[in-house]
Amino acid sequence: MSLNYGWLPLIYVGLFEMSITFALWLTALQLAASAARIGILIYITPFFSLLILKTVVEEQIHPATFIGIALIIGSILFQSWRPEERQQHNKTSL
Numbered sequence: 001m002s003l004n005y006g007w008l009p010l011i012y013v014g015l016f017e018m019s020i021t022f023a024l025w026l027t028a029l030q031l032a033a034s035a036a037r038i039g040i041l042i043y044i045t046p047f048f049s050l051l052i053l054k055t056v057v058e059e060q061i062h063p064a065t066f067i068g069i070a071l072i073i074g075s076i077l078f079q080s081w082r083p084e085e086r087q088q089h090n091k092t093s094l
Helices: 007-031 035-057 063-080 083-093
Strands: none
Touching: 007 035, 035 063
16 A cells, blocks of 8 residues: 555644644633734734745745735734723723
């Protein structure tokens, strides 16, 4: 019987990209003071993916991608900016 190597990527994705990272994400949510602050970090994942692609695979990154990265980082900074004031506003508007 030969091993079907098509299952290896499936096992890799199932173990490393899904289950282990999901368990780490849930642990971070449980340990964090604010789940909203941790939730914002999910949007920085494309930045790290591009960094890994550039350093490990040496892939060329299109200049328009940097505009997307700037938008992502700007959005994260905007969401993180003065959270106390935003929370106070949300409490009074209810």
